[in-house]
Amino acid sequence: MNNESVKKPKTGVARLLEISMEQKPLLILGVVLSVISTLLQFAPFIAVYFIVAELLKNASTPELIDYVFIKQWGIYALLFLIGAILTLYVGNMCSHIAAFRILYNMRVSLSRHLAKLPLGYFNRQSTGAIKKNLELSVEKIENFIAHHIPDLVGAIIMPLIMFVAMFVLDWRLALVSMIPIILAYCFQLHVFYSKSAKIKVKRWLDSQERMNAEAVEYVRGMPAVKVFGLTVRNFLRFNNSIADYREVTLEITKTYKHPYTAFFVLLTSLLSFIVPVAIFLLSGQPGNQALALVIMVFLVMAPGISVPVLKLMYLGGNLRYVTDGAERIDMIYAQEPITEPVAPRIPENYSVRFDNVCFSYDDKDAATRTEALKDVSFVAGEGEITALVGPSGSGKSTIANLIPRFWDVGRGSISIGGVDVRQMGTENLMNTVSFVFQDVHLFYDTIEENIRMGNSAAGRNEVIAAAKAACCHEFIERLPQGYQTRIGEGGTYLSGGEAQRVSIARAILKNAPILVLDEATAFADPENEVKIQQGLISLIQNKTVIVIAHRLTTIREADKIVVIDKGRIVETGRHDDLLLHEGLYKHMWEAHIDAGAWELVSEDARKGAQIQ
Amino acid sequence: MKRIIYNITSGNPRSLIKPSVSSLLDGFCKIVPAAIILEIFNVIFRHFQTGEPLDSGRMWLVAGVLIIWMLIQYIAYAWAYDSTYYVAYDASARGRRNLAERLRRLPLGFFGSRDPGDITTMMLGDYTLVETAISHHFPQFISGLALPLLAFVCLLFVNWQMALAMFISLPVSVLIIYLTNSFQVRLSHAHIKAKVDAASRLQEYLLGMREIKAHNLSGTRFERLRLSFHRLMKESIKIEGLMGPIMMSAIGLMRAGLTLLILTGAYLMAAGSLTLPVFLVFVLLGTRVFEPLQVVMVNYAEIKYAMVSAARIMEIQRQPLQYGTDDAPQGNRIEFDNVTFAYEKKNVLKNVSFTIEPCTITALVGPSGSGKSTITRLIARFWDVQGGAIRLDGKDIREIEPEKLLSRISMVFQDVYLFKDTVGNNIRVGKINATHEEIVEAAKKACCHDFITALPMGYDTPVGEGGCTLSGGEKQRVSIARALLKDAPIVLLDEATASLDPENETNVQRAINALVANKTVITIAHRLKTVRGADKIIVLDNGSVSEIGRHDNLVSGDGLYRQLWTLQQQSAGWRMKAV
Incomplete structure (x- = not known):
């Protein structure tokens, strides 16, 4: 967000016009036609x-x-009208097509x-906001291009022509008709742009925001509110x-x-201003037929002039709303994409090496405390299991997330087989590493396709083999359409444990040499x-495995345990070695053993616990 | 029409009267000067027709009337302004409040079944739309239709041919819009579908970004998204292109009124049955009468849009409220008597009967989807049962006032909501008048004290909306502290909460132990080991009770419990190891 670019990007209406110019010819045609239509409307x-x-x-x-002669003019008026409508329609279509094309291009390019952005950008909270921007903010721009531009042009051209015509007919009367319009605008400027008005509008927005916040809290907190009376x-x-x-x-x-x-009264009372002057002029030259005609x-x-002028006013208000949308979109564009190497390099082997890695989250509003890594160095050997252990918030998930470049390291480097991950290129890197995380996203597609995501070239038999290895096959066969069952969005929903197994099947199918996985099956039923455990066993064969461990019993046999606390590595070693020292690992192990023995207990035993 | 009005005012149609009347008055004020000007035309025309001197006295009189009329118009407009805006803002404030009050009295289950974002949108966005519909669109709609009609009737007496010429196109254009309405609806269905589709694809793209990247799928998944955007563009252009001619011909026909007027006028004047001044007044009116009608056409879409919002608000208003006004009885014995419950037509519980004695621990065990959490939620009246009854100390809980029932119950579930307030106040939620000491005491028991004091401002540290700045386990412990402070005799518990934060499992376990002391506890158990000591274990399968007993009896039997137990014994000893 603190991306004050050097080029000083355009803002407001200028930026909107810049966006619109993408479809220049169509847009200009639309505007020209709408001007012609406005002119033709003048015909009556x-x-x-x-x-x-x-x-x-x-x-x-x-x-x-x-x-x-008179009848002829009546027919001319009719012809002009038809012309006006036709040009209006064609012009309208030009602007709309231009607008929808721009919208489409914009959505695609966004x-x-x-x-290309680092994955860290997509935490759950911002996804909603991003989606809203791609939908609504982009939609607002359609409004600007398809409606505002032609309307604006029309609203400016129409009174302009009328004034010119009026000045040609009689400059005195024309001047008088301008008085109420100018007066009306003075009132408006005074109201909307005075300092006190600005303060009031700010107060209004503030109180609206407060109300919104309270409403969110009221609804979201309702269960808690009710439970606690x-x-x-x-x-x-x-x-x-x-x-x-x-x-x-x-x-x-x-x-x-x-x-x-x-x-409003001034704008609609042009007659009250013109009539006295007209009477005055005509009384001076009672026989002047030309003057009488002009009057x-x-x-x-003259009264017709107030319509476009009023329109102009409404447009001004809407414009602020549109520029806000453009700003939001530009905020997304301002996010730095992840850098891709010019010549991606292939690693020589599949060991993962952290070299003095430092990292901090720069997203200030995401947390009051920022997790960080300080000088983290370790090697996860090829074909070995390396476990990351530590209290929550210690940084072990961050370590795992840095390997696939969800974020880039601040200092130091992460390399696979001697090649810095930043030099590997995203595609290469992703082919080398698979992930199994706690929260799994399944796509609205058949379950077969969802598994095939691991390797799009896989044949049906390979998919089934992977599903079997991940213990998915059985439950998939039980689904209404087997492997062709659609998942999500009105299709079948899988339970958390089942989804997790599907993600293991994906990883098995992908068969990447390095595996990063989050061991957490707490929510799954027995x-x-x-089944998940069985699936994992088939997955980790002959791989470099980096596992975020929550339950220490699972990783007792790991080749290397890296103990992390507050972003630093405090101990490294095998289970048995680590237990020999009075360190964090030993404490955690003891607590873990305690926790495993926990029982919800009834009366007698409970009293014992309380005395304790 | 009645339904439209009822909906748009969210059930308070009278709120439209004042704005409509004032809008009519305003329109009327705008039209009158055009009629007055007739006299000017008359005077001038007579001057040239008969050669008699220009009657400037009469003309000055008209000018005077016009200037006075400005004043009248000002007063009328000011009055209209008050009555429309005041009424609208008042109505929407009242409406929001009613909705809030209504929400408060809905069963808790309602909040679980609806996206909270949806409900807030309703309270804010939808109401704003309704607000504008009441203050602007609807009154303009009324005056836009009523004014031309009024003018038509008056003008019929002046010159019926001219009046007809002026208005004949109006019913035709209304008819066009009316007849094409179904066509419109069909078109917009396709458009809405494309829009919804694009939205889902986008959602999928954004939420699945990690998988997309991890599996190098940006090509194929992106293609799907791109196609959906493309379809949306095509549908948008189509709807614009097809609707355009309809709207254009309607607008065109309406504008044709002026042209037709000129044409007819030309013929009538040629026939000598129309004078020039009257012709001019018709033309003058012709430019102004249709202007509000054009506004109507634009507004029609907005009114429809606001109606959708209003209908959503009405839907909430129609949700059944929970009844029951009695106090909760003294005892804490809970009895399920043949309880049957279906959620969205799916049977969740079938003929479930059991009793829970006061001050005992009862565990609910079973595969996922067996109905464990439904049982705990039914006790708290998230929903009411459909068959059988749940009794508290012999009294059907449907007779007890929901809030009074809830005051007897503490719940520790997996989803915890923290208010946008300080940590301290979030604990105080359990007991509004608690002292700081009591809060600290509860926090200590719930193992929160240490992490709270480590926060930048201790107990006064604000936590974000939804409590996003604390970890799952920390939030969980805050919720336990709340429950401790509340000290309700019945505790509903989800045992999985203990393992939300595996690294701090022992802390949460200690907190739970403090909470359940001497309480009537009903817990959903995932790890059977933890409930070995429970007084009663209820094993559920597919919505029915399959076994009831203590651990020792059940494990020596040959039922579901034993099966589950064996499975868990297997997984507990698991070690990650390549073989």
Whole structure:
């Protein structure tokens, strides 16, 4: 977010226009057509002018009136109207097609960009926000391109033409018609751009935000609220925020009342300004037929000017909303993608080496405490099992996440077979390493495809073999359509343990030489647990395994145990060796043995525990 | 129509009257000057027609009226302003409050079954939409329709041919919109489908990013996403392209009114049955009467949109509330009497009967999906049973006021919600009037004290919305501290909470032990080892009770319990080792 680029990127409307220019020809065509349509819409007034002129000229001698001429103008008006509608439609389509194309390109390029970002960017919280940006913020831009630009052009051109026409007809009357419009704008500027107004709007936004926050808390916390009987307190807090929001809104409404009213009344009362001047002018030259004609046309035409002017005002308000969307999108673009090497290198063997690795999370708002690694060095030997052990928050998950470059290290380096992971190229790296994590994401697809993700070239038999090895085959066969059953989104949902086994099957199919896995099967039911364990056994054969261990019993036989505390390695060794020292590992082991013996106990035993 | 109005006001249709009346008044005020101007046209025309001197006195009179009219318009507009905005903001504040109150009284199960994001959107976004619909769109809709009708009736008396020419296109264009409505709906279905599809693909893409990267799938998965975006673009263009002509012809027909007017006027004047001043007034009105109608057309879509929001709000209003007003009885004996419960048409519990004696530990055991957690949730009235009864000390819990029942129960489940408040206050949730000492005491018992004092501001450290800055195990212990402070006689527990944070397992276990002392405990057990000492173990299978007994009896039997026990013994000794 602190990406103040050197080029000083464009913001606001300028940025929006920059985005729009991607479809320049189509967009310009759309705008031109919409201008033409606006011009054509002006035609009825011209018809009226000529009709009135003809009638007025011969007012005292009606027999001389050329009715064919009058009818002709009536038909012209109709033709122009048809032209106006056709150009409007075509122009409209041009702008919309341009807009939808831009939207599409933007979504595609954003998605592509996202795939290049370090995975650390995608924690659960931000996924929702990113999704919202790709959907809504991008949608807002459609509004700008397809509606605002043509509307804006129309809203500017229309009054402009009218004013020009009016000045050509009579500059005095034209000037008078401008007075109420200028006055109205003065009122508006005064209201919206004064300092006190800005403060009020800020207060309004603040109170709205507060209300939103309270609502979220009210709903999310509802179960807790009910269980602890806090309903009244919480309800009151939310209630107060609603009342407060209402107060602020009403107050703002009140301050705007008179300027707003004046604005509207002025804009719709152009006649009240024109008539006196018209009378004054006409009284000076009562016989001037041309002047009378101009006055009549003015009186018919002038009120129409308020429509585009009002439109312009509404557009101004919406624009702020759109630029906000563009800013959010640019925030995603501003995220630095992960760097790819020019010439990816292939590792010589499959040992993993950490060399003085330092790392800190720079995301300040994600946590009050930042986990970090300091000078972490160790080697996970090829074909060996290396276990990472430590209290929660010690950094062992971070170590595992750095290997696939979910983040890049701050200092030091991680290398596989002598090649820095940053030099391997993402594709290469991912082919070398597989992962099995606690939370598994299954795609909305058949279960067969979900397993085949591990190796897209795998044939059906290979998929089934992997499923069997991961103890999935049985439950998959029991699904309504077997391997063709769709997972998620209205399809079948798998239990956590089953999903975990599918992810093991994926990894088996992938058969990458290095395996990073998170041993945590706490939530699985007994049957699943046994199956997951069986699956893991077939998975880890002949691999370099790095395991994040939670239950120490599982990793007693590991070739190397790396004990981590507060981001540093405190001990390294085999289980038996580590137990010989009075270190963290020994403490953890003892606590673990205790925990394993825990029982929820009844009365008598419990009293014993309390005395303790 | 009735339903629309009912929905859009979220069940309070009267709130529309004032804004509509004022909107009409405002429209009326705008039209009147056009009628007054007729006199000016008359005077000028007569001057040229008959050659008599220009009656400027009469014209000044008109000018005077026009200026006074500005004032009247100002007053009317100011009044309209008050009545629309005040009413709308008031209504939505009241509506939000009602909804909040309603939510409070819904069964707890409702909150588990709905995405909380959805409900908040409803309270905020949906209400804002309804607010604007009431304050702007609906009144404009009314006046946009009523004004032309009113003008039409008046103008019929002035010159019926002209009036007809002016308005004839209106019903035709309304008819077009009406007839194509089903077509519109069909079109937007395809569009909405494309949109929903793109949204799901995007969600999948973002959530599955790790897997996508890990398996080098950015190509294929991206292609699916791209295709869905492409389809969305095509559908969007299609809907615009097909709807465009319909809307254009409707708008065009409406605008044609003015042109038709000129055409008819030309013929009528040629026939001598229309004078120039009247013609001019018609033209003047022709430019203004249709302007609110155009607004209506634009608003129509927005009103429809707001209706969807309103309907969602109404749906919540229709959710059944929980009944029961009695106090909870003294005792803590819990009895399930032939309980049957189905959730979303799926049978979860079938004829479950058992009793839980006060101050004993009862464990619920069974494969996942067997109904263990449903039983604990039914005790707390997350939902009400459909058959049979659950009794507390002999009293059907459906007769007890939900809040009073809950005051007797503590729950420690896997999902913990922490309020956006300090850690201390989050513990205080258990007992509102607790002193700081009591809080510290509870925190110590729940093994929270150490990590809390290590936080930057100790007990006064704020925790984020949803409590995102604490680890799972820490949140869990805070929730136990809450429960300790609450000190309710019945404890509902999920044993898995103890292993949420394997590294701190012993701490959580100690905390749980403190919590269950001398309580009536019902626990969902995953690791059978932990409930060996329970007074009663209820083994569930597929929603039915399959065995009840103590560990020793059950393990020596030949039932499900023994099977589960054997399986767990197997996995407990497991070691990761390449063979």
